Amino acid sequence: MSNNFFKILLKTDERLDLKQTLFSGQSFTWNFSALYSGYFANIIDNTIIFMREFETGIIEVLSNRKQINSLPINEFIFRYFSLEIDEIKVFSPKFKNEFPEVWRLVKPYESVRVMRQDPFEIMVTFMCAQGIGMHLIRRQVSMIAEHYGEKHVLDTEKGSMVLHGFPTPAALASAKVDELARCTNNNRIRAANIIQMARSFESGKLALACVSSGECDLETLRETLCAHSGIGLKIADCIALFGLGRFDAFPIDTHVKQYLWEWFSIEVASKSLTEKNYRIMQDEARKILGNEYAGYAGHMLFHCWRKEVKKMTSF
DNA sequence: CTCCAGGCAATTG
DNA sequence: CAATTGCATGGA
Numbered sequence: 464m465s466n467n468f469f470k471i472l473l474k475t476d477e478r479l480d481l482k483q484t485l486f487s488g489q490s491f492t493w494n495f496s497a498l499y500s501g502y503f504a505n506i507i508d509n510t511i512i513f514m515r516e517f518e519t520g521i522i523e524v525l526s527n528r529k530q531i532n533s534l535p536i537n538e539f540i541f542r543y544f545s546l547e548i549d550e551i552k553v554f555s556p557k558f559k560n561e562f563p564e565v566w567r568l569v570k571p572y573e574s575v576r577v578m579r580q581d582p583f584e585i586m587v588t589f590m591c592a593q594g595i596g597m598h599l600i601r602r603q604v605s606m607i608a609e610h611y612g613e614k615h616v617l618d619t620e621k622g623s624m625v626l627h628g629f630p631t632p633a634a635l636a637s638a639k640v641d642e643l644a645r646c647t648n649n650n651r652i653r654a655a656n657i658i659q660m661a662r663s664f665e666s667g668k669l670a671l672a673c674v675s676s677g678e679c680d681l682e683t684l685r686e687t688l689c690a691h692s693g694i695g696l697k698i699a700d701c702i703a704l705f706g707l708g709r710f711d712a713f714p715i716d717t718h719v720k721q722y723l724w725e726w727f728s729i730e731v732a733s734k735s736l737t738e739k740n741y742r743i744m745q746d747e748a749r750k751i752l753g754n755e756y757a758g759y760a761g762h763m764l765f766h767c768w769r770k771e772v773k774k775m776t777s778f
Numbered sequence: 779c780t781c782c783a784g785g786c787a788a789t790t791g
Numbered sequence: 792c793a794a795t796t797g798c799a800t801g802g803a
Contacts, residue, residue: 488784593785599800600784648799652787695786716784736785737793765784777783777802781803790795 468513468525471536477520479544480574486778487575487766488597489705491588491604492629498621506628507543507581508532511615544576545759548710553756553763562751565726569767577710577759582673583664584629585706586688589698590657591647597777599648606646611635632670635661656693663691676707684709696741700758710759713745713752719761720744722768727751 485493485503496502502513502525510528517523524540531539541547550573559566591603611630616623635643635657643654663669672679672687681703688699703712715723715736724732729747731740745757752760769775 589784594783594798595785595800596783596802598783598802650799652798656786693786697785701784714784717782718784735794739792769784783800783802786798788796791793 468527469529469536471524471526471540472517473522473524473537473540475520475522475546478546478550478574479522479576480572481514481516481522483572483575483766484544484578487762488769488778489578489762490580491591491601492584492608494605498619498624504626506612506615506626509613509628511617511626543579545579545708545710546576548576548756548759550574553760555753558752558760562726565764568771569763572763572767575763575766577762578705579708580706581629582676582702582706583632583661585702586660586664586669586694587629587635587657589701589705590653590660590693592698592701593653595648601778603647607635607643610642610646611638632661632664636665653693656691660691660693673707676703676709681709681712696738704758704762710756711754713748713757713761715741715744715748718765718768718773722764722772723748725772726764726768 481503493503493505496504496513499513502515504511504513506512508531510526510531513525515523522540524536526536529536534542553573554566554569587607588600588604592600608627608629611634612627615626615628617626638658638661640651640654640658643658644651647653647657660669669687672684676684684703684707685696685699688694688702689696694702697714697716700712700714703709704714720732720736723729723744727748729744731743731747734740748761749757
């Protein structure tokens with residue numbers, strides 16, 4: 464690995480399963496490194512980052528800058544993977560007692576962390592996630608980065624490597640619909656919605672909502688997000704959960720709806736996913752999972768359901 | 779061929 | 792209210 468990179472070894476006490484976390488469907492910008500097998504690569508805050516599991520319970524982080532988002536790398540990583548959250552708080556003793564079979568299945572996934580990712584990036588990527596498979600979402604996101612993100616060329620002893628950062632709000636705010644649509648599965652409506660959202664972010668309206676999202680009540684936050692065309696309840700909840708650190712937000716998609724019915728016998732989960740039913744389903748889920756970490760638990764269950772029950776492999 | 783993938787918004791009954 | 796349809800593509 465290039466010697467002008469800063470290297471950090473981070474002890475995680477096996478509370479972070481790096482691969483499962485990065486490829487559990489919450490992030491679409493991390494990739495397998497083309498030049499260095501075993502490493503995952505991404506760009507955050509104009510900083511190139513490589514990560515891998517160095518040995519059991521220890522993560523190796525390589526970066527070309529000492530700080531990310533004004534935090535020392537180790538502090539950033541700790542926060543990025545929400546390592547302050549204790550698994551025991553996520554699933555209550557009551558849950559483990561009442562649903563022993565589900566707990567047996569999901570326990571191996573307790574080292575899947577819900578990440579705190581960049582809000583704008585999450586808004587764009589989850590606006591790309593409607594009614595299509597994971598691989599198509601990933602393709603759209605990488606095309607958007609290639610066309611509108613800043614290009615980084617990294618020269619190493621193994622050759623040259625090209626990476627693209629995620630586009631800034633300004634870059635997407637000034638994009639043309641026809642051009643962006645080539646990156647969004649040829650969906651012009653989706654492209655136009657993303658441009659509109661980026662302009663709202665540029666204006667400061669959306670950006671401000673992100674700053675105050677921690678204290679804001681969830682319903683107010685959702686209203687602000689849903690005011691934008693292309694963002695409904697589900698995507699708003701995904702933005703809150705994965706981009707704003709709101710671990711109480713509980714997005715319900717086709718998979719979550721399935722496990723709510725199969726695992727917890729929530730009646731309304733067998734009916735159609737209308738807005739009214741969506742809200743009822745959330746209330747029922749909170750009774751079982753608790754409120755504070757409903758979404759955090761939900762993501763573990765989501766990943767577990769797809770892998771263990773549906774036997775899905777695409778991420 | 780049909781059906782379904784991390785939905786949303788507009789329209790119709 | 793609920794039910795239906797357009798949006799787009801690809802893999803099973």
